[in-house]
Amino acid sequence: MQKIKKFFASVKREMERVRWPKKKDMFKYSLAVLACIIVFAVFFVASDFIIAGGRTAMEGLK
Numbered sequence: 001m002q003k004i005k006k007f008f009a010s011v012k013r014e015m016e017r018v019r020w021p022k023k024k025d026m027f028k029y030s031l032a033v034l035a036c037i038i039v040f041a042v043f044f045v046a047s048d049f050i051i052a053g054g055r056t057a058m059e060g061l062k
Helices: 002-017 023-061
Strands: none
16 A cells, blocks of 8 residues: 555656646647648548549559
8 A cells, every 4th residue: 555655646746847838839739730630631632532543544444
């Protein structure tokens, strides 16, 4: 039981040292993540259409 208390006391001390981001920073980070998701989504959709179009064109040549 003593080890468990010591563990949680140590976790509490460590969490007090954590530098939590400000609201403004979190907003900027969230926008950056959303922008990356959108860019990658557009890239993969475009790649899919290009590959599908190429396969359709190749099947039409047979």
